[in-house]
Amino acid sequence: MLLLLEQILNGLQFGFMLFLLAAGLTLVFGIMHLLNLAHGSLYMIGAYTAATVTAATGHFSLGVLAALLVTALAGMLLEAGVFRRLYQREHLDQVLATFAVIFTVNELTRILWGRAPLYLDIPPALAGTIEIIPGAPYPVYRLLIIAVGALVALGLYVLINHTRLGMLIRAGASNREMVGALGANIKLLYTLVFGLGALLAGLAGALAGPILAIEVGMGENILILTFVVVVIGGIGSVRGALLGALLVGLTDTLGRAFLPGLFALVLPPAPATAAGSSLASITIYLLMVLILVFRPQGLFPVQGQHGA
Amino acid sequence: MAEPAALLHVEGLSKHFGAVTATDNLNLHIAPGELHALIGPNGAGKTTAVAQIAGELRPDSGQIVFAGHTITDWPIQRRVKLGLARSYQITSLFPQFTALDNVALAVQAHQGHSLRAWRNAHRDPRLREPARLWLEKLGLAGRDEIPAAELAHGEQRQLELAMALATNPRLLLLDEPMAGMGSEDSQRLISLLRSLKGDYTILLVEHDMDAVFALADRITVLVYGQAIACDTPQAIRANEQVRTAYLGEQDV
Amino acid sequence: MARKPLIIFLGLAILLLLPIYAAATNDLYLLSLSSRMLIYALAAVSLDLLIGYGGMISLGHAAFFGLGAYVGGILAFHYQEFSLFFGLLPGSNQALIVWPLAVLISALAAAVFGLISLRTSGAYFIMITLALAQMLFFLFTSFSTYGGEDGISLWQRNDFPYLDLDNRYHFYYLCLGLLVGFVGLCQRLVNSRLGMVIRASKQNERRLRALGINPLPYRLVWLTIAGAGAGLAGVLLMNHSHYVSPALLHWTQSGELMVMVILGGLGTLYGPILGAMSLLLLEEWLNQYTEHWQLVLGPLLLLVVLFARRGLYGLLAGRGARDG
Numbered sequence: 085m086l087l088l089l090e091q092i093l094n095g096l097q098f099g100f101m102l103f104l105l106a107a108g109l110t111l112v113f114g115i116m117h118l119l120n121l122a123h124g125s126l127y128m129i130g131a132y133t134a135a136t137v138t139a140a141t142g143h144f145s146l147g148v149l150a151a152l153l154v155t156a157l158a159g160m161l162l163e164a165g166v167f168r169r170l171y172q173r174e175h176l177d178q179v180l181a182t183f184a185v186i187f188t189v190n191e192l193t194r195i196l197w198g199r200a201p202l203y204l205d206i207p208p209a210l211a212g213t214i215e216i217i218p219g220a221p222y223p224v225y226r227l228l229i230i231a232v233g234a235l236v237a238l239g240l241y242v243l244i245n246h247t248r249l250g251m252l253i254r255a256g257a258s259n260r261e262m263v264g265a266l267g268a269n270i271k272l273l274y275t276l277v278f279g280l281g282a283l284l285a286g287l288a289g290a291l292a293g294p295i296l297a298i299e300v301g302m303g304e305n306i307l308i309l310t311f312v313v314v315v316i317g318g319i320g321s322v323r324g325a326l327l328g329a330l331l332v333g334l335t336d337t338l339g340r341a342f343l344p345g346l347f348a349l350v351l352p353p354a355p356a357t358a359a360g361s362s363l364a365s366i367t368i369y370l371l372m373v374l375i376l377v378f379r380p381q382g383l384f385p386v387q388g389q390h391g392a
Numbered sequence: 393m394a395e396p397a398a399l400l401h402v403e404g405l406s407k408h409f410g411a412v413t414a415t416d417n418l419n420l421h422i423a424p425g426e427l428h429a430l431i432g433p434n435g436a437g438k439t440t441a442v443a444q445i446a447g448e449l450r451p452d453s454g455q456i457v458f459a460g461h462t463i464t465d466w467p468i469q470r471r472v473k474l475g476l477a478r479s480y481q482i483t484s485l486f487p488q489f490t491a492l493d494n495v496a497l498a499v500q501a502h503q504g505h506s507l508r509a510w511r512n513a514h515r516d517p518r519l520r521e522p523a524r525l526w527l528e529k530l531g532l533a534g535r536d537e538i539p540a541a542e543l544a545h546g547e548q549r550q551l552e553l554a555m556a557l558a559t560n561p562r563l564l565l566l567d568e569p570m571a572g573m574g575s576e577d578s579q580r581l582i583s584l585l586r587s588l589k590g591d592y593t594i595l596l597v598e599h600d601m602d603a604v605f606a607l608a609d610r611i612t613v614l615v616y617g618q619a620i621a622c623d624t625p626q627a628i629r630a631n632e633q634v635r636t637a638y639l640g641e642q643d644v
Numbered sequence: 645m646a647r648k649p650l651i652i653f654l655g656l657a658i659l660l661l662l663p664i665y666a667a668a669t670n671d672l673y674l675l676s677l678s679s680r681m682l683i684y685a686l687a688a689v690s691l692d693l694l695i696g697y698g699g700m701i702s703l704g705h706a707a708f709f710g711l712g713a714y715v716g717g718i719l720a721f722h723y724q725e726f727s728l729f730f731g732l733l734p735g736s737n738q739a740l741i742v743w744p745l746a747v748l749i750s751a752l753a754a755a756v757f758g759l760i761s762l763r764t765s766g767a768y769f770i771m772i773t774l775a776l777a778q779m780l781f782f783l784f785t786s787f788s789t790y791g792g793e794d795g796i797s798l799w800q801r802n803d804f805p806y807l808d809l810d811n812r813y814h815f816y817y818l819c820l821g822l823l824v825g826f827v828g829l830c831q832r833l834v835n836s837r838l839g840m841v842i843r844a845s846k847q848n849e850r851r852l853r854a855l856g857i858n859p860l861p862y863r864l865v866w867l868t869i870a871g872a873g874a875g876l877a878g879v880l881l882m883n884h885s886h887y888v889s890p891a892l893l894h895w896t897q898s899g900e901l902m903v904m905v906i907l908g909g910l911g912t913l914y915g916p917i918l919g920a921m922s923l924l925l926l927e928e929w930l931n932q933y934t935e936h937w938q939l940v941l942g943p944l945l946l947l948v949v950l951f952a953r954r955g956l957y958g959l960l961a962g963r964g965a966r967d968g
Contacts, residue, residue, distance in 0.1 A: 304896070311771040315775065358786075365785070366783055373760050377763075380764050500840065501857050506840075509865075509869075513836055
């Protein structure tokens with residue numbers, strides 16, 4: 085029972101991590117209609133920046149801060165230099181161009197930081213465990229990720245529903261011309277939205293630093309999970325991204341933790357472990373398929389969204 | 393109320409978009425061989441009505457009976473198989489295909505066998521010959537090999553009609569076939585539609601009142617989604633309510 | 645327009661004569677590299693069927709490529725080890741058994757993936773094909789029997805009647821023959837009734853539906869054929885490199901195939917062959933100068949996408965290049 089609770093917390097932590105990425109991806113798609121494969125690259129940039137600055141200054145908080153600044157800046161530069169040209173283009177062009185950006189960023193990262201993975205320690209102040217559930221000590225750092233994710237979700241809710249920027253974002257998501265008619269500076273709005281998405285990806289990367297190996301390719305691995313999240317939630321919906329991320333995080337974590345054990349109830353140990361871990365590696369994709377069978381547009385389909 | 397002889401019955405059709413009522417309890421009966429015109433001011437819901445009959449929009453309530461089948465919930469493909477064809481207000485073609493390919497595909501849609509993957513469809517006389525005949529009949533002879541995107545606007549409208557006809561429909565839904573045409577092209581199209589009259593049952597949505605009064609057997613007038621009158625052209629011309637609501641503005 | 649047959653003739657002549665040049669200069673590596681190009685060209689042509697003709701932007705085509713390779717690899721593995729697949733089926737090294745099976749299973753997988761992904765369109769389709777392919781990637785990574793991440797190494801190529809596939813010349817000409825055959829098949833496909841429906845669905849799906857044709861079943865058949873083509877390429881590649889690993893299923897592989905199609909020219913059948921060869925040559929060439937060749941390739945690709953949409957074949961063959 086305690087194990088289950090612990091795994092649920094792990095699932096939430098993973099889910100909120102995915103949410104940080106999915107929120108940016110889905111905003112950029114919902115508003116600018118851009119399918120950005122290079123979103124994971126910003127996550128990677130965040131992780132590398134955090135690790136480097138933390139190593140140089142000795143302060144993780146400075147590392148995170150630097151990661152936020154650098155990714156937001158990188159995102160806005162990429163937007164102004166490349167992505168802006170892609171908003172009116174077909175998805176195929178967007179896929180290829182952002183694929184090219186991945187190539188470039190990955191290679192630059194290899195040149196700057198080398199091929200060996202970097203590791204970042206959990207800062208001492210956050211390294212302990214805490215018994216939020218009596219009898220089940222849980223790492224403080226992972227709780228922090230959950231808290232940050234929840235705060236970001238709340239912040240995005242307020243931003244989108246109660247601010248002028250949010251009103252423009254909502255208007256843009258449903259009607260591009262209308263934003264133009266409002267007289268808002270749409271170019272600036274797009275750059276800001278992209279910067280916000282990049283910043284959230286960078287935050288995810290910085291927070292992931294201490295719990296994952298920081299290496300080239302980390303962005304792409306998590307990007308595909310993020311796609312699954314966004315497809316499940318409904319492309320363009322931040323609410324959907326949150327729900328999708330938590331569903332995926334929980335399903336994946338619980339699947340990996342318990343499926344081999346469940347198989348062991350009916351199979352001999354060796355094949356049970358093999359079958360269990362094989363199935364666990366694909367549970368979220370099965371979840372996606374299952375949801376798509378019933379809701380081809382995801383859980384929260386965005387109105388007026390043209391698939392093509 | 394329902395005339396059993398009619399090919400198309402529309403009963404109590406309603407469609408709302410939010411607070412806007414686009415179709416308001418619409419009744420429509422079209423007899424076989426009839427050319428029935430649907431007219432009304434802009435935004436009266438003509439295209440919405442056609443889209444519901446064609447199956448592109450689901451009505452909120454009401455019933456559509458076509459050739460004895462209640463088709464209200466049928467998908468488009470099934471309606472087409474039963475003999476419903478439409479042309480679009482905004483030209484809708486396969487732009488990279490040649491004119492002939494466009495019509496040949498319509499012939500193919502009617503014939504079936506679309507899973508055949510070996511024989512060259514460009515050399516299949518069962519597709520090409522009927523397609524050529526339709527192009528000729530619609531005044532596009534000699535334009536066979538021009539990509540649809542490169543045809544003149546009037547020609548594209550003619551091609552659109554050729555495609556609808558090539559599916560051998562029992563009921564033709566024509567949504568403003570003359571939109572954007574010059575007067576010469578319009579005259580040609582009017583005489584063409586006149587030649588089709590009797591062989592085909594046609595529901596014509598049109599702004600060009602000359603065309604409507606020259607062609608229609610009966611006319612339904614739509615205002616704010618509601619049919620305010622349905623009668624012969626002479627009676628519609630004389631109808632006081634129609635004059636004030638609609639025709640008056642145009643000095644018919 | 646007359647440039648097109650000329651280019652095809654010249655291209656075929658070069659490919660036919662290449663082994664003679666290789667023999668004369670004793671450049672066996674050239675022959676091996678060229679075989680690999682032919683194999684990738686086959687996979688790229690099959691992807692062009694989807695993207696160029698069907699407008700189905702699949703970012704998961706490597707799934708069928710890798711699956712074909714793994715079918716061959718797994719059968720060869722059991723043949724080498726004298727063991728049974730699932731304790732039931734023996735392995736095999738007979739090309740005439742293994743290859744059709746690889747094609748069949750890839751086609752089957754494509755059909756299943758299609759049933760799921762073709763319910764959607766646009767960005768959803770791209771993401772779902774990507775996710776499904778990645779699912780297979782993780783699945784094969786988890787199979788420790790078959791080497792997990794490291795994959796399977798094979799001792800020899802498959803046995804083929806009257807040919808010795810371990811002879812580079814035999815293998816090269818076989819690959820060339822299969823590529824020519826596949827392109828010929830595609831040529832028929834795109835001009836058939838089925839092909840007309842598929843191309844129409846790319847141009848104006850709404851109109852197609854209004855004509856009474858629901859594109860879904862035709863797209864499913866099309867995707868299955870494309871999957872079969874990729875499966876054949878996969879089992880050829882497994883023979884070529886004596887090796888199979890999950891990397892073949894990875895999404896970067898799908899992306900690379902897509903780059904080949906675009907680089908060569910979308911919707912042309914011949915373009916992707918040129919694209920595959922150019923990309924692999926470029927990689928080889930850049931690799932001689934720097935290990936960071938992706939730093940050149942990335943921006944280059946970006947420029948092609950932003951400014952040169954017609955691809956290499958479009959530049960060579962002019963306006964007549966498109967649509968078979």
